[in-house]
Amino acid sequence: MISPAPSRARSAPTAVPRDAPAVLCAGLVRIFTTAGVEVQALQGLDLLVERGELVAIVGASGSGKSTLLNVLSGLDTPTAGQVEVAGRDVLALDERQRVDFRRRTVGFVWQQTGRNLLPYLTVEENVAVVAAIAGTPKRQRAGRVDDVVGLLGLDGIRDRRPAHLSGGQQQRAAIAVALVNEPEVLLTDEPTGELDEAATADVLEALRGVNAERGVSTVIVTHDAGVSDHVGRTVRIRDGRTSTETLRRWDVDAEGDELHVAEEFAVLDRYGRLQLPEEFTGALGLKERVRLGLEPDHIRVEQGHERSRPVPRRGRHALGGEEE
Amino acid sequence: MRAATPKRAPRVPGTARFARRAVAAAPAMTIALASIGFMLLAALVLGPALLTQSATAALRSDLHAAGAARxxxxxxxxxxxxxxxxxxxxxxxxxxxxxxxxxxxxxxxxxxxxxxxxxxxxxxxxxxxxxxxxxxxxxxxxxxxxxxLGDPGEALVFDALAVAPLVAGTPLRDSELSLALDPDLASDVTLVSGELPGPALAREPVPIALSTAVATEMDWPVGEQRMLPALGGSPIIVQLSGIVEAADADAPVWSHIAETLRPALVARSDGGTYARGTALVDPASLERLSLVGPGSRTLAWFPVAVDRLDAPDAELLAQQTRAFFGTPRELAGGNDPRYSFGGELPALLDDSVAAQRETDSFVWTALSGPALGGAVVLGLLLTLLVRTRQGALRLLEARGASTPRRRLVLGAEAALAVAAGGALGAVLALGASWSITGGVLIAPWAAVTAVALVVAVGCGAALGHRPALTRPRPGAPASGGSPAAATTRLVGEAVLVLLTAATVLALVQCVPVPAVPVLAPVLVALTVGVLAARALPALLGVVRRRARRSAGAIRMLGSSLSTGAYSAPVVIGVASALALTLFSGALLTTSREAVVDGAVAEVGADLALRGPGLTADVVDQVAATPGVDALAAVVVDLPVTVTVGAGASRQKLRLVVTDTAALQRVQSGEPGSTPVPEGLATVGSDGSLPVVVSASAAEAVGDAELSLRGHTLEIVGTAPDRSALTSAGTWMLVDSAAASAVIGISGTADVVLADLDGSRPEAEVRAELRTLLGDDVTIRSPTAQAEQAFASPRIGAEQTALVSAVVGGIAAAAGAVLLAALAAAGARRRRETVIAALGARRRQLSALAVWAAAPAAAVGTAAGLVAGLALPPLLIPLLGLPSLDGADGADGNVGAGGDAAAGSAAAAVHLDSVLAVVTVAAFLLAAAAAVLVTAAQKGTPR
Incomplete structure (x- = not known):
């Protein structure tokens, strides 16, 4: 088991409410301008991750998920919107607070192992140097390093340099590095993007274990829909906005067997915008103008050129959930 | 989950260890920085020591050449x-x-x-x-x-008296003899025959000693007595007791007791000569010798220990010597109430210091080219170091390492690399300095420069690292460009242009600002480089527009690749290094030409003969010598007094008489020739005598009417003071045909100027003339004069500096090209991957690489060539270098023909075409090689 986290070497510069969500994004906009051409990577994205949650953010290339992670980690600045991570307003941080934010509030794991580990340091040194950067007292440092090294199963390879590790080992070492300062939120960007199937499962299990054991809020950004199987909630991003969310839980059927139940929800943003799944709009031929109708307990959407007709209801599925 | 099992305390690399690991992982740029530090510190330690040694050698050479008498x-x-x-x-x-x-x-x-x-x-x-x-x-x-000041010397010398035979009517060589008392006689001479002179006793002949040369010239055998007619008393009878030679012919005593070792042959008005020498007598016989007469001089001197002088002390020594000379002093043992020391040492020191300043200025100018190129290389190295460490620093930034901490790591690495390399270079240079110069010199400015270099490199590397996010600006869209960097560059360039303009203005206005002569070419070259870098995109734009209309894909692609971020440093580095190297070459060539022209002007012809015995017959024999084409003999060189105005005042001038037509033939086309205006040889109808006067003489007499011995003088031209015809500065030249009216002309010449026809080597003619004229006539030639000047250690230092400038400039230019290519290697690899995937062949990829690197090198070379050719004629005349100005009494580089203004004229700027072509070719070769190295394709051929 993991020993309790030692107290912080230094208190955070500003008081943070303990019940604040792990991640709160509201109306997040990020526009890149290159050679006079504007590209909107985020278009009013809303996102809420509660403390202790393990969330996957899934989207196709160019959907804005990596931009979102950079904003959450304080490595990029949004053009507009609000961002809070563990109760800290990321946009309001000054330089010192930003450094402290990176040391203690968030931890990162990137896809490229070269970005996670210094190639000329061993696993143990990579972990220890990050603890040292954060100013962790020497007495506590050894414990913390052993703690995360053990947590990620790196004891046998702690003296190896990254070049002598497999891809999975490297990413587990990266997770250890990200965790050594006991962040409140762990942000990972395609952590399994360069791994084979077995290593992917190994790393995702490690992340889930960390989340479960440490209660560290974890956000996994990926384009791999298979990651969804390892997380409790999957947020899908499309065109710089959250489009759907899928919640997963275990249930018991009539025969007493455990079932993994996933429900997908459309996300209604604070402006009332809603993205309809393509399979729905395609099945009904919805395009361009649609008719909306307010029913006593739901909203009706129908083709704009036809009269209204009953919408088939699908039991307890809001928009198309299915049983597994 | 696996349980954690603490084993031991984790090893956390400290900053130094961390940096060491980083260096070990990617050491190339750190090693390159260390190498730069090695070279720079070695140069900073060894350079001043060698320069000081050269300056000291030059100072000693100057003073040795001047001789102890001066x-x-x-x-x-x-x-x-x-x-x-x-x-x-x-x-x-x-x-x-x-x-x-x-x-x-x-x-x-x-x-x-x-x-x-x-x-x-x-x-x-x-x-x-x-x-x-x-x-x-x-x-x-x-x-x-x-x-x-060396050990003092003293002597007492009586005025020369005519030597008469003891028995009237006995034929004797016409001669005059001085008696001298040298207290160190016993040690200063060695006896050849007879014995050293003993005490002068009353009613006994005074024993004397003569040198072999004097005794031979006077035809005086040992034991013979002769008579010196003492003024107002009985004649003194002297007896040659012995013949001696100097124990050390170079000892200062012989400079002060003149004509002891060699007699002077003095021309008589009748064309003959008489010998004048000095006899040494017993130094303890002062009382007895006072009977010789009242005309005596007590001499005391301090020989200057030239070989103990050091160049850095020269200015202070000149000040102290002036103060020493300016204070009359009492000397016990001397009967005079006060003694004032004098000599030419301060002036000689001033001249040497001025010449050394010019050499130093040249050395710095020459070395500024490689220095600028080196600065560009250093900047590129720092850029590459920052890029090499960027990944690790970004990771540390994301993990919470603060910006100052990251910069400290990077800056410390760069500074330590330079310091470590520099320390090694300094130690080796100290050893080399010790073995070469026999000492060690740490110049304060060099130490300050070394420290500044280390600090600048550290700060440059630290500031080169940019955080991933410098400062969040909510609501401000990020853009791909960097307006701040562009603004900084623009402001920096504007400051440079203003500084350059101010420097050039200071030169034009002759404002005495220190270091401006060195800074001006550097700043102008740098400005040209910066402007060329600015022009590069526009030039390539033209190429690109034309390329887009052509069918070749590579040309079209390549013209779009050439304006990378590293093009500007390449253009600036190559242009400024080449421009300054060409400028240095032109400066050295001009300086050398000025030395040669000065030698020609000083000698006045192919050969100049000066000395006794240049009778008309001898001159005829000289004229008949094979190889001699024409002669011009100065037959009068005498002081005269001219009447200025209506008898109101008089002015002493030197009258110089020669056949001006012959002079014109001999000096035809030579630099510094004496102007011979029309009518100089013709007496005016009113009997007026046409004359050419020196600038000083013209200034002294003004516009007043002049006359000499009742003859009106008409000034028909002026000439620089310094002339080969006379050693005087205030003189007037009269043609020999016209001069007979005012002065009698003997057939004996003071100076003979000879023009050679080139049929025989000059050395042969000189040797033959030496045989004809003997050792008493000096034979000077511009070639020998120039060779003597070129033998100065300063010339060696300037040559070394020029070679260093060429080599260093080439290395810096090639280094800039290579490093810029290295910096762009990542983008190039990505580009080549894409283009190769589209089907480009290896040759096409190489052509693209050449396109990426060559334009900047070519534009830099072109700009450097233009600047290097344009700078010398524009700047050299403004630098005010003493050796290039034919200032009054300076090196005699005088204007040729016509009226010369106040005796000065600036030297023409010379550019050695061979040197320029070799320099440009070397730069082109190095740049081409560097470009080809960058274009070399590795990996799978296509």
């Missing part, structure tokens, strides 16, 4: 030597220091001082007090003057 501090008295008791406590002689009297038997006579040759008691009794007071005077002087 360098020594000399004083004269006319009241003789007081041979009374020695004063107490006046010097550093043993007699003064230990309070004891002189050697036994000589009460009151101080003994010889330390280091002084032993003197007999009798000699010491006469000269001891004077010697002691001189040594005391030297001991009072501050350093470095006290150390520069």
């Amino acid at each position: 360098t020594d501090a000399v004083t004269e008295g006319i009241q003789g030597v007081d041979a009374g008791p020695a004063p107490q406590g006046t010097g550093d002689s043993p007699a003064d220091t230990d309070g004891a009297a002189g050697p036994a038997g000589t009460a009151g006579a101080p003994g010889p001082a330390d280091g002084a040759p032993a003197r007999s008691d009798e000699v010491q009794a006469v000269w001891g007090r004077l010697d002691s007071s001189l040594r005391a005077l030297r001991a009072e002087q501050p350093e470095p003057l006290a150390g520069a």
Whole structure:
């Protein structure tokens, strides 16, 4: 088991409410301008991750998920919107607070192992140097390093340099590095993007274990829909906005067997915008103008050129959930 | 989950260890920085030592060339030597220091001082007090003057008297003889025959010693007595007791007791000569010799220990010497109330310091080219170092390492690399300095430069690292460009242009701002490089527009690749290094040409003969010598007094008479030739005598009417003061045909200028003339004069600096090209991957690489070439270098023909075409090689 986290070497510069969500994004906009051409990577994205949650953010290339992670980690600045991570307003941080934010509030794991580990340091040194950067007292440092090294199963390879590790080992070492300062939120960007199937499962299990054991809020950004199987909630991003969310839980059927139940929800943003799944709009031929109708307990959407007709209801599925 | 099992305390690399690991992982840029530090520190340690050694050697060479007669501090008295008791406590002689009297038997006579040759008691009794007071005077002087003054010398020399035979009517060589008392006679000479002169006794002939040359010239055998007619008294009979030779012919004593070792042959008005020499007598016989007459000079001198002088002390020494010379002093042992020392040492030191400043200025100008190129290389190295460490620093940034901490790591690495390399270079340079110069010199400015370099490199590397997010600006869209960097560059360039303009203006206005002569070419070259870098995109735009209309894909692609971020440093580095190297070459060539022209002007012809015995017959023989084409003989060089205005004032001038038509033939086309206006040889109808006067003479007489011996003088031209015709500065030239009206002209020439026809080597002609004229006539030639000047250590230093500038500039230019290519290697690899995937062949990829690197190198070379050719004629005349200005009394680089203004004219700027072509070719070759290296394709061929 993991020993309790030692107290912080230094208190955070500003008081943070303990019940604040792990991640709160509201109306997040990020526009890149290159050679006079504007590209909107985020278009009013809303996102809420509660403390202790393990969330996957899934989207196709160019959907804005990596931009979102950079904003959450304080490595990029949004053009507009609000961002809070563990109760800290990321946009309001000054330089010192930003450094402290990176040391203690968030931890990162990137896809490229070269970005996670210094190639000329061993696993143990990579972990220890990050603890040292954060100013962790020497007495506590050894414990913390052993703690995360053990947590990620790196004891046998702690003296190896990254070049002598497999891809999975490297990413587990990266997770250890990200965790050594006991962040409140762990942000990972395609952590399994360069791994084979077995290593992917190994790393995702490690992340889930960390989340479960440490209660560290974890956000996994990926384009791999298979990651969804390892997380409790999957947020899908499309065109710089959250489009759907899928919640997963275990249930018991009539025969007493455990079932993994996933429900997908459309996300209604604070402006009332809603993205309809393509399979729905395609099945009904919805395009361009649609008719909306307010029913006593739901909203009706129908083709704009036809009269209204009953919408088939699908039991307890809001928009198309299915049983597994 | 796996349980954590603590094993041991984790090893956390500290900053130093962390940096060491980082260096070990990617050491190339760190090693390159260390190498730069090695070279720079080695240069900073060795350079000043070598420059100082060269300057010291040049100073000593200058003073040795001047000779002891000009360098020594000399004083004269006319009241003789007081041979009374020695004063107490006046010097550093043993007699003064230990309070004891002189050697036994000589009460009151101080003994010889330390280091002084032993003197007999009798000699010491006469000269001891004077010697002691001189040594005391030297001991009072501050350093470095006290150390520069050697052991004093004293002598008493009587005026020369005509030598008469003891028996009237006995034929004798016409001669005059001076008697001299040298207290160190016994040690200064060696006896050839006879014996050294003993004491002069009453009613006995005075024994004398003559040198072999004097005795031979005067035809005076040992034992023969001759008579000197003493003024107002009985004649003195002297007897040659011995013939001697100098123990050291270069000893200062022979410069001050003149005509002892060699007689002077003096021309008589009848065309013949007489010999004048000095005889040495017993130095203890002063009292007896006072009968010779009242005309005597007591000489005292401090020889300057030239080989103990160091260049850094020269200016201070000149100041101290001037102060020493300007203060009359009492000297015990001398009968004069005050003695004033004098000599040319301060002026010689000033000249040497000025020449050294010019050399230093040239060296710095020459080395500024590689320095600018080196700065560009250093900047590129720092850029590459920052990029190499960027990944790790970004990771540390994301993990919470603060910006100052990351910059500290990077800056410390760069600074330590330079410092470590520099320390090694400095140690090796110290050893080299010790072995080469025999000493070690750490110049304060070099130490400051070294520290500044380390700090600048550290700060440059630290500031080169940019955080991933410098400062969040909510609501501000990020853009791909960096307006701040562009603005900074624009402001920097504007400051550079303004600074350059101010520097050039200061030169034009002759504002005495230190270091401007060195800074001006550097700043102008840098400005040209910056402007060329600015022009590069526009030039390539033209190429690109044309390329887009052409069918070649590579040309179209390549023209779009050439304006990368690293093009500007390449253009600036190559352009400024080449421009300054060409400028340095032109400066050196111009300086050398000025030396040659100065030598020609000083000698006045292919050969100049000066000395006794240049009778009309001898001149005819010279003219008949094979290889001699034409002669011009100065038949009169005498002081005259001209009447200025209506008899209101008089002015002393030197009258110089020669056949001006012959002079014109001899000096035709030579630099510094004396102007011969039309009508100079024709007496005016009113009997007026046409003359050419020197600039100083013209200034002295103004516009007033001049006359000489009743003949009106008409000034038809002016010439620079310095002339090959006379050693005087205030003179007037009259044609020999016209001069007969005012002065009698003998057939003997003072100076003969000879024009050679080139049929024989000059050395052969000189050798033949030497045989004809003997050793008493000096034969000078511009070639020999220039060779003597070129033998100066300063020339060696300038040549070394120029070679270093060429080599260093080439290395810097090639380095800039290579490093820029290295910096762009990542983008190039990505580009080539894409283009290769589209089907490009290896040759096409190489062509693209050449396109990426060549334009910047080509534009830099072109800009450097233009600037290097344009700068010399624009800047060199403004630099005010002493050797290039034919200032009055300077190196004689005078204007040719016509009226010369105040005796000065600037030297023409010369550009050695061979040197320029070689320099440009070397730069092109290096740049081409560097570009080709960058274009070399590795990996799978296509």
